[in-house]
Amino acid sequence: MKIGVLGTGMVGHTIGSRLIMLSNEVMMGSRTATNPKARDWVRTHRTGASQGSFAEAAAFGDIIFNCTKGEITLDVLQQAGAANLDGKILIDVSNPLDFSKGMPPTLIPALCNTTSLGEEIQKAYPNTKVVKALNTVSSQLMVNPSTLPGQHDLFICGNDAEAKNTVTDILKEWFGWRHVHDLGDISNARGTEMLLPVWVRLFGHLGTPNFNFHIVKGQV
Amino acid sequence: MKIGVLGTGMVGHTIGSRLIMLSNEVMMGSRTATNPKARDWVRTHRTGASQGSFAEAAAFGDIIFNCTKGEITLDVLQQAGAANLDGKILIDVSNPLDFSKGMPPTLIPALCNTTSLGEEIQKAYPNTKVVKALNTVSSQLMVNPSTLPGQHDLFICGNDAEAKNTVTDILKEWFGWRHVHDLGDISNARGTEMLLPVWVRLFGHLGTPNFNFHIVKGQV
Numbered sequence: 204m205k206i207g208v209l210g211t212g213m214v215g216h217t218i219g220s221r222l223i224m225l226s227n228e229v230m231m232g233s234r235t236a237t238n239p240k241a242r243d244w245v246r247t248h249r250t251g252a253s254q255g256s257f258a259e260a261a262a263f264g265d266i267i268f269n270c271t272k273g274e275i276t277l278d279v280l281q282q283a284g285a286a287n288l289d290g291k292i293l294i295d296v297s298n299p300l301d302f303s304k305g306m307p308p309t310l311i312p313a314l315c316n317t318t319s320l321g322e323e324i325q326k327a328y329p330n331t332k333v334v335k336a337l338n339t340v341s342s343q344l345m346v347n348p349s350t351l352p353g354q355h356d357l358f359i360c361g362n363d364a365e366a367k368n369t370v371t372d373i374l375k376e377w378f379g380w381r382h383v384h385d386l387g388d389i390s391n392a393r394g395t396e397m398l399l400p401v402w403v404r405l406f407g408h409l410g411t412p413n414f415n416f417h418i419v420k421g422q423v
Numbered sequence: 424m425k426i427g428v429l430g431t432g433m434v435g436h437t438i439g440s441r442l443i444m445l446s447n448e449v450m451m452g453s454r455t456a457t458n459p460k461a462r463d464w465v466r467t468h469r470t471g472a473s474q475g476s477f478a479e480a481a482a483f484g485d486i487i488f489n490c491t492k493g494e495i496t497l498d499v500l501q502q503a504g505a506a507n508l509d510g511k512i513l514i515d516v517s518n519p520l521d522f523s524k525g526m527p528p529t530l531i532p533a534l535c536n537t538t539s540l541g542e543e544i545q546k547a548y549p550n551t552k553v554v555k556a557l558n559t560v561s562s563q564l565m566v567n568p569s570t571l572p573g574q575h576d577l578f579i580c581g582n583d584a585e586a587k588n589t590v591t592d593i594l595k596e597w598f599g600w601r602h603v604h605d606l607g608d609i610s611n612a613r614g615t616e617m618l619l620p621v622w623v624r625l626f627g628h629l630g631t632p633n634f635n636f637h638i639v640k641g642q643v
Contacts, residue, residue: 304537316529409638417637418629421571
C-alpha cells in the first residue's frame with residue numbers, strides 16, 4: 204500500500220519504518236521536500252522509502268498518518284491540501300500539547316474539553332475520514348505493543364465505520380494490537396486526548412514511557 | 424475516628440456507610456441541617472451516624488470527605504468555613520463535571536487543564552491538607568475495589584506527605600485498595616480529573632460503571 208506519513212519526528216520515523224518493514228511504500232512529508240531528517244530516514248531503508256513536501260506525501264498516500272505535533276497539525280494539513288486528503292483515511296496520532304507554560308505540558312486550551320484536535324481536523328476536512336488512534340502510547344509501543352507484556356489497550360474513534368475497520372485491521376494485523384476499543388464518533392477524541400495530562404504524569408511517576416492503560420471490566 | 428462527609432448523593436452515602444461499618448462516627452453534611460436524604464441515611468444506621476449543616480459536619484470531622492458535585496464544591500466549602508477545615512485532611516473525591524452542554528459532560532472550563540478543582544480548593548484553604556483521591560472510579564468501587572476482579576489502580580495527589588500517608592492507609596486498610604499511585608503534589612489533580620472525559624465514554628462503551636484503569640508497566 205502507498206502511505207503518506209506527515210511529520211519527521213520520532214513518531215513519524217517509528218511508524219514509517221514499521222510500515223516499510225511490512226512492504227508498504229512510504230513517503231515521509233515535511234515542510235520542505237528536502238528535509239534532512241526525512242533524507243536520513245530514507246537512506247536507512249533500501250526500498251519503499253521516499254520523501255516530499257506535506258502536499259506530495261498526502262497526494263502519494265492512499266492512507267495518511269498525521270504524526271506532526273498537535274500545535275502545528277492544522278497548519279500542516281493546510282499545506283498538505285484538502286484535494287490531496289479528499290476521500291482518504293487520515294490516522295491522527297497527534298496530541299494538542301502545549302509546552303509553552305513549562306513541564307508537564309497542558310493541552311492547548313482552544314483544542315480540548317469542549318472540542319478536540321481530532322474533531323477540528325474532521326471539521327476542516329469533511330471529506331477526509333479522520334480516525335483518532337495511537338495517541339495514548341509511546342511511539343515504541345505504537346508499532347510494537349508486545350514489548351509491553353500483559354493485556355493493555357488502545358482506543359480509536361471516528362465518524363466512518365468502514366475507515367475504523369480498516370484502521371483496526373492495520374492496528375491488529377500490522378502492528379500487533381489485541382485490544383482496541385472503538386469509542387464511537389470523532390468527538391470521543393476529547394476523551395483520548397485528555398488522557399495525555401495523566402499520561403505525562405505517569406511517565407514521570409513510573410520513570411519510563413513503557414507503560415499503558417488496561418481497562419479492567421467487571422460484571423455489567 | 425470522627426469523620427465529616429460533605430454531600431448527600433450516592434458518593435456521600437456509599438462512603439459514609441462504609442465508614443460507619445468500620446466503627447467510625449460520621450456526620451453527613453448538607454446545605455440544611457435537616458436534609459431529608461441525610462435523615463434517611465442516618466435512620467439506616469444504628470449508631471455512629473448523624474447529620475448536620477456543612478459547617479457542623481466539617482467541625483465534627485477530624486478528617487473530611489468532599490463528596491459534593493464539583494460545580495458546587497467551592498461554594499460548599501465556603502459554607503463549611505475555613506476555621507472548621509483548618510489543619511485537617513480533606514479527601515477530595517469530586518470532579519468538575521459540566522452537564523450544562525448535554526451528555527457526555529465536559530469539564531468546567533475554568534477548573535481544568537491549566538488548573539483543577541483540587542488545586543483551587545488547596546489555594547482557597549491553604550491550611551487544609553487536600554488529598555485528591557477516589558475521583559476516577561464508581562462509588563461502588565471506591566469502598567469495595569475487590570468487587571472488580573484483577574489488578575486495577577487508584578491515583579492520589581496532594582502537597583502534604585503525611586496526609587497522603589494517612590489517606591493511603593485509609594484507602595488500603597479500610598477500603599481494600601492494593602495499588603495506589605501517588606502522583607505528587609496537588610497540581611497532579613489536573614491529570615486525574617481529566618481522566619473523567621474518557622471515563623464517561625468508557626462507561627457508555629462498556630455499558631457499566633464497574634470498570635477501572637490498570638497501569639501496565641514494562642521495563643524502565
